Amino acid sequence: MEKVNLKEKIRIIPDFPQPGILFKDVTPLLKDAKAFAYAIDQMASKCSSLEFDLIVGPEARGFVIGAPLAYRLGVGFVPVRKKGKLPAATIQGEYKLEYGFDVLEIHQDAIQPGQKVLVVDDLLATGGTIGATVRLVEKAQGIVSAVVCLIELTYLPGRQNLKEYEVISVIQY
Numbered sequence: 001m002e003k004v005n006l007k008e009k010i011r012i013i014p015d016f017p018q019p020g021i022l023f024k025d026v027t028p029l030l031k032d033a034k035a036f037a038y039a040i041d042q043m044a045s046k047c048s049s050l051e052f053d054l055i056v057g058p059e060a061r062g063f064v065i066g067a068p069l070a071y072r073l074g075v076g077f078v079p080v081r082k083k084g085k086l087p088a089a090t091i092q093g094e095y096k097l098e099y100g101f102d103v104l105e106i107h108q109d110a111i112q113p114g115q116k117v118l119v120v121d122d123l124l125a126t127g128g129t130i131g132a133t134v135r136l137v138e139k140a141q142g143i144v145s146a147v148v149c150l151i152e153l154t155y156l157p158g159r160q161n162l163k164e165y166e167v168i169s170v171i172q173y
């Protein structure tokens, strides 16, 4: 596939959603068919040597990236959602964001004990969201093979906060 400069497709919005945050807006990348396909293919190729049975991704941007990656890699997708959205029995975990707190949930029966999981999101900042997602996978007795993100903010301690896990990213700031 023809190379795409993915950084050119990411728009940086200063002071969103609060002062001091440089928000990395992936919507221009998502609406560009070639860039979106190239981004998913780049993520997929970085996963080629890993063993996994499932992708787990957190709401909302983790769905937009995790679901096409699951399709591309030929595995199923399991959603992790913000509190109160999943209909069946759940496991819950609290987490801290670069800009706030929230609770995430996964269906209790979404992962079979021992299944290998790739945790996927659009962006790794502090690692709060992915850390909470990893904890939910492990509470469900899944095994985290790796954490895979499109974007990594290397000026924040996401990778350090996930140091027990392999962390893969395609674009770094």
Ligand SMILES: O=P(O)(O)OC[C@H]1O[C@H](OP(=O)(O)OP(=O)(O)O)[C@H](O)[C@@H]1O
Pocket: 058, 059, 060, 061, 062, 096, 097, 098, 099, 121, 122, 123, 124, 125, 126, 127, 128, 129, 130, 158
């Ligand atoms: O590494 P962290 O500090 O946890 O930050 C990264 C998370 O923040 C964003 O999600 P957000 O909570 O803004 O929700 P959204 O996907 O629903 O927009 C992003 O999509 C990641 O999930």
Ligand SMILES: Nc1ncnc2[nH]cnc12
Pocket: 021, 022, 023, 024, 025, 098, 099, 123, 125, 126
């Ligand atoms: N700086 C940032 N840009 C986009 N999404 C984010 N999630 C957490 N921090 C973010």
